[in-house]
Amino acid sequence: MSGFFSRQRAVAKPNYNRWMVPPAALAVHLCIGQAYAFSVFNSPLTRIIGITESAPDDWKLTSLGWIFSLAIVFLGLSAAFGGKWLEKVGPRLTMFVAACCFGGGFLVAALGVYLHQIWIVYLGYGVIGGVGLGLGYVSPVSTLIKWFPNRRGMATGMAIMGFGGGAMIGAPLSILLMEHFQSASSVGVMETFIIMGCVYFLSMLIGSFTIRTPPENWQPKGWKPPIVQNDMISQHHVHIDQVLKTPQFYLLWLVLCLNVTAGIGVLGQASVMIQEIFKGTISAAAAAGFVGLLSLFNMGGRFFWSSASDFIGRKNTYFIFFVFGIALYSSVPTIGASGNMGLFILLYALILSMYGGVFSTIPAYLADIFGTKYVGGIHGRLLTAWATAGVLGPVLINYIREFQIEQGVAKADAYSVTMYIMAGLLSLGFICNALIRPVHEKHHIKQEDLDEIDGIFPRSDANESEQTLTGKK
Numbered sequence: 001m002s003g004f005f006s007r008q009r010a011v012a013k014p015n016y017n018r019w020m021v022p023p024a025a026l027a028v029h030l031c032i033g034q035a036y037a038f039s040v041f042n043s044p045l046t047r048i049i050g051i052t053e054s055a056p057d058d059w060k061l062t063s064l065g066w067i068f069s070l071a072i073v074f075l076g077l078s079a080a081f082g083g084k085w086l087e088k089v090g091p092r093l094t095m096f097v098a099a100c101c102f103g104g105g106f107l108v109a110a111l112g113v114y115l116h117q118i119w120i121v122y123l124g125y126g127v128i129g130g131v132g133l134g135l136g137y138v139s140p141v142s143t144l145i146k147w148f149p150n151r152r153g154m155a156t157g158m159a160i161m162g163f164g165g166g167a168m169i170g171a172p173l174s175i176l177l178m179e180h181f182q183s184a185s186s187v188g189v190m191e192t193f194i195i196m197g198c199v200y201f202l203s204m205l206i207g208s209f210t211i212r213t214p215p216e217n218w219q220p221k222g223w224k225p226p227i228v229q230n231d232m233i234s235q236h237h238v239h240i241d242q243v244l245k246t247p248q249f250y251l252l253w254l255v256l257c258l259n260v261t262a263g264i265g266v267l268g269q270a271s272v273m274i275q276e277i278f279k280g281t282i283s284a285a286a287a288a289g290f291v292g293l294l295s296l297f298n299m300g301g302r303f304f305w306s307s308a309s310d311f312i313g314r315k316n317t318y319f320i321f322f323v324f325g326i327a328l329y330s331s332v333p334t335i336g337a338s339g340n341m342g343l344f345i346l347l348y349a350l351i352l353s354m355y356g357g358v359f360s361t362i363p364a365y366l367a368d369i370f371g372t373k374y375v376g377g378i379h380g381r382l383l384t385a386w387a388t389a390g391v392l393g394p395v396l397i398n399y400i401r402e403f404q405i406e407q408g409v410a411k412a413d414a415y416s417v418t419m420y421i422m423a424g425l426l427s428l429g430f431i432c433n434a435l436i437r438p439v440h441e442k443h444h445i446k447q448e449d450l451d452e453i454d455g456i457f458p459r460s461d462a463n464e465s466e467q468t469l470t471g472k473k
Contacts, residue, residue: 007090025140025159027207033166074130076387083380095208098136103201105129110193142376152364157306164299237371257385258429263355265393305357
């Protein structure tokens with residue numbers, strides 16, 4: 001079995017169609033994207049004992065909120081610490097482990113629901129499932145970038161688009177299964193966790209079995225790297241450990257963290273916000289439709305912006321995110337007060353499209369700055385910014401809102417200050433993006449060391465790969 005998961009067994013054979021790789025990546029990302037839909041379980045989980053309404057011993061929403069937060073934190077941590085391992089063992093084994101963790105996390109969480117032990121649910125979905133999220137998120141990225149060197153942004157957008165759209169599958173599937181298993185003695189969550197854990201494991205398993213990596217120095221037929229290069233697209237590589245010694249890494253970390261803090265904060269409160277701002281006009285069902293619309297723009301933005309970045313450049317794309325983001329966030333309070341619901345929805349849709357674009361464009365940005373050799377591992381380490389933003393964004397929104405309401409501010413007006421704070425965070429991000437420059441040559445790996453450094457890509461493996469492609473033995 002270890003031979004099947006070896007790095008060399010995943011190397012593509014001659015005449016392999018590179019367009020087979022994006023579906024393998026989507027098979028994983030559409031599954032782990034379910035994390036964005038976990039909120040559909042919150043209400044039923046507060047009625048595990050009471051069934052129709054919460055009983056005194058049932059879990060509170062404040063306790064359940066930590067399940068998603070833990071998942072995002074462990075997503076970032078596992079991506080950071082597992083990134084280097086990914087570069088060593090390759091995407092196939094990493095995606096397999098991700099399938100075991102994410103699918104297994106659902107099963108452990110189901111046990112927690114059955115025993116009514118919240119810490120087991122934390123361990124299952126939050127910790128084990130979070131590890132599956134992180135490994136599954138980063139594992140196909142570097143492979144796609146290497147298969148599509150001429151369209152890095154488009155390649156990563158195809159996969160990461162799946163993460164944004166996973167909720168569109170996960171939410172209705174969860175509701176359908178809970179309704180099917182609901183009875184006088186069960187809200188159907190435990191059974192739903194078991195079914196979804198098995199389904200997601202099988203789907204991610206298919207992705208891990210079908211993923212293929214290109215051979216060393218592979219290029220698309222008829223394509224050659226342009227002779228005149230953009231200064232912001234490096235032809236050199238920076239080692240995964242050396243990258244932590246560059247200022248570019250920390251600037252990009254801040255760029256991602258500040259942008260995601262703003263986006264994830266409003267994303268988590270979108271349904272409540274539109275109901276409170278347009279009180280009496282927007283029902284709970286209409287608010288759910290609003291969230292679904294935002295998911296569409298989140299997903300579409302991941303592909304649109306990352307593909308556009310191939311033409312306008314990654315740095316310019318982020319300038320657009322920050323400039324337009326500042327304008328949009330600053331306009332939300334005014335538009336909300338005016339009662340123009342259509343324009344309010346449009347502003348939110350644009351915000352969420354750019355929020356999705358931030359995630360899908362960052363891997364290509366990293367490849368431009370640090371080279372493609374270790375981009376998967378570097379991307380994993382950068383995702384600690386997402387873990388930080390996953391806690392910081394909701395905390396800023398929730399606590400500032402609560403403080404204002406306690407001071408007598410109407411609920412409809414309680415989001416104004418937070419929107420201006422988010423715009424301020426984006427201003428800081430704009431400055432960080434402006435400071436990014438090409439990496440100094442002292443950080444570059446020498447060409448002759450690429451295949452041997454740290455034993456990650458032994459020269460014997462590289463030769464074996466070349467023999468496999470040419471048919472030589």
